[in-house]
Amino acid sequence: MTQSDTFLAAAADLLGPRGLTRDADLLAPWLTDWRGRFTGKALALASPANTGEVARLVKLCAKHDVPIVPQGGNSGMSGGATPDGTGEALLLSLRRMDAIRDFDADARQVTCEAGVILQSLHKKAEEHRLRFPLTLGGKGSATIGGLVSTNAGGTQVLRHGTMRAQVLGLEAVLADGSVLDTLTPLKKDNRGFDLKQLLIGSEGTLGIVTAATLRLLPESGDRRVIWAGLDSLQMARKLLLHCERLAGDSLEGFEVVPAHSLAAVLDHLPDARAPLVGKHSWNALIELVAPADEAEALGGTTEELLESAMKQDLLGDAVVAANETQAEAFWQLRDSIAPAERAIGPAMQHDISVPVARMADFVEAASPMVEKRFPGTRAIAFGHLGDGNVHFHVLAPAGAARGEWEKSEGKAISAYVHDLVTEWGGSISAEHGIGQVKRDELGRLGGPVALAVMRSVKQALDPRGLLNPGKLVPLAKDRATP
Numbered sequence: 393m394t395q396s397d398t399f400l401a402a403a404a405d406l407l408g409p410r411g412l413t414r415d416a417d418l419l420a421p422w423l424t425d426w427r428g429r430f431t432g433k434a435l436a437l438a439s440p441a442n443t444g445e446v447a448r449l450v451k452l453c454a455k456h457d458v459p460i461v462p463q464g465g466n467s468g469m470s471g472g473a474t475p476d477g478t479g480e481a482l483l484l485s486l487r488r489m490d491a492i493r494d495f496d497a498d499a500r501q502v503t504c505e506a507g508v509i510l511q512s513l514h515k516k517a518e519e520h521r522l523r524f525p526l527t528l529g530g531k532g533s534a535t536i537g538g539l540v541s542t543n544a545g546g547t548q549v550l551r552h553g554t555m556r557a558q559v560l561g562l563e564a565v566l567a568d569g570s571v572l573d574t575l576t577p578l579k580k581d582n583r584g585f586d587l588k589q590l591l592i593g594s595e596g597t598l599g600i601v602t603a604a605t606l607r608l609l610p611e612s613g614d615r616r617v618i619w620a621g622l623d624s625l626q627m628a629r630k631l632l633l634h635c636e637r638l639a640g641d642s643l644e645g646f647e648v649v650p651a652h653s654l655a656a657v658l659d660h661l662p663d664a665r666a667p668l669v670g671k672h673s674w675n676a677l678i679e680l681v682a683p684a685d686e687a688e689a690l691g692g693t694t695e696e697l698l699e700s701a702m703k704q705d706l707l708g709d710a711v712v713a714a715n716e717t718q719a720e721a722f723w724q725l726r727d728s729i730a731p732a733e734r735a736i737g738p739a740m741q742h743d744i745s746v747p748v749a750r751m752a753d754f755v756e757a758a759s760p761m762v763e764k765r766f767p768g769t770r771a772i773a774f775g776h777l778g779d780g781n782v783h784f785h786v787l788a789p790a791g792a793a794r795g796e797w798e799k800s801e802g803k804a805i806s807a808y809v810h811d812l813v814t815e816w817g818g819s820i821s822a823e824h825g826i827g828q829v830k831r832d833e834l835g836r837l838g839g840p841v842a843l844a845v846m847r848s849v850k851q852a853l854d855p856r857g858l859l860n861p862g863k864l865v866p867l868a869k870d871r872a873t874p
């Protein structure tokens with residue numbers, strides 16, 4: 393019996409037939425990332441049923457020196473949940489752990505296991521006339537464990553913050569199999585480091601998230617979803633400031649969609665229609681919400697906001713969704729940009745942020761520079777202008793072969809974009825994390841002190857480098873020599 397046979401036999405004993413498989417057909421869908429950029433191999437797919445099983449499995453992995461790649465819905469954008477090509481790592485899926493352990497409507501808190509899908513949490517909250525204030529295009533697949541581990545953002549960050557702001561407590565299994573339990577939320581707790589914050593955004597490299605206690609908000613009494621046509625991104629920035637001034641706390645989302653992305657979505661979704669008749673270089677998708685007791689006033693605020701924006705030439709044209717179905721249809725246009733762009737052809741995607749006030753200048757300066765430096769490409773920016781975060785995609789020249797183009801040009805393009813972002817004082821990863829796609833770039837461009845601290849933390853919590861090796865932390869060597 394080889395070392396891995398011994399491990400697999402013990403893991404099968406521990407997890408039972410539902411909890412462990414080596415069936416190639418069952419494994420295949422989970423070995424390639426959502427964007428189709430990375431495909432790996434795994435020793436087996438483990439699907440534990442509860443935290444106790446995760447803890448015992450991690451202990452077993454530590455005993456046999458088996459690396460672990462944690463995985464939720466596999467909707468991540470950075471290849472963080474895809475194992476490498478050696479086939480040595482165990483793919484640890486949390487999807488089976490999808491129970492809502494506790495729902496406290498009075499305290500407005502929910503404790504979910506890691507495998508709960510975001511959309512299911514939204515539904516559960518709605519049943520109690522509450523809401524979970526974070527949403528994103530991958531909500532049908534993304535799990536709470538994945539959202540926590542990537543510190544996901546989405547389209548409501550402007551008002552409610554990223555996942556960091558939603559997590560009140562966390563349960564995680566550490567590299568030695570011990571369970572860190574900070575699930576019970578305390579409003580005030582100054583017992584030293586905030587360990588849950590250390591785990592949030594650590595992409596499975598410091599621990600395996602098994603459950604989280606999350607904050608909920610009262611349901612919105614009403615919302616207004618506006619689609620506005622604009623001449624430029626500068627105009628969008630001015631409109632954003634105008635909305636912030638007039639709508640204050642009611643402003644929940646402010647997304648920008650260039651004409652190219654809207655056209656791509658309309659091609660991709662056969663039943664979709666453009667919200668405005670005329671064509672505009674840019675579009676803004678704006679959402680205003682109000683609690684039940686202020687719902688009536690929201691209509692007036694929206695009208696006033698649009699009228700004054702028109703008078704000040706801050707928008708070309710605008711339409712307010714007439715009902716919920718139309719509001720959802722507007723959001724579907726925004727949420728479908730990623731799959732629509734993916735269907736067009738190869739592209740290098742960059743999830744970047746710069747200070748909000750500089751974003752329009754950045755996009756206007758960087759786009760022609762990239763297109764000149766890499767002839768035939770087209771730079772497209774869309775997304776969360778209100779957060780100073782856009783997805784800056786560089787589309788391949790017409791006819792470029794998928795796979796080959798990225799291999800030959802991709803690295804140089806991304807390095808060029810990341811250098812520009814760094815010069816502008818921004819971040820090479822705003823919300824998608826580092827994973828394997830940006831690990832070397834973080835090593836190249838990250839501040840030496842920040843990198844040294846990250847390496848020390850990794851060394852302290854996972855000295856043998858068994859948790860998600862090759863991801864996030866730019867180490868010279870992932871696995872310390874025993």
Ligand SMILES: Cc1cc2nc3c(=O)[nH]c(=O)nc-3n(C[C@H](O)[C@H](O)[C@H](O)COP(=O)(O)OP(=O)(O)OC[C@H]3O[C@@H](n4cnc5c(N)ncnc54)[C@H](O)[C@@H]3O)c2cc1C
Binds near residue numbers: 600
């Ligand atoms: C159409 C579309 C739109 C999207 N829009 C947005 C957006 O607006 N904003 C945004 O932030 N993201 C967005 N995403 C990306 C994605 O949905 C998020 O990154 C999400 O958090 C990933 O969750 P997941 O469960 O699929 O995690 P996975 O993809 O399975 O894993 C992501 C990372 O987390 C680790 N991980 C997963 N579960 C655990 C766990 N339980 N414990 C420890 N580590 C774990 C993995 O190892 C990996 O490193 C979008 C994705 C799609 C497909």
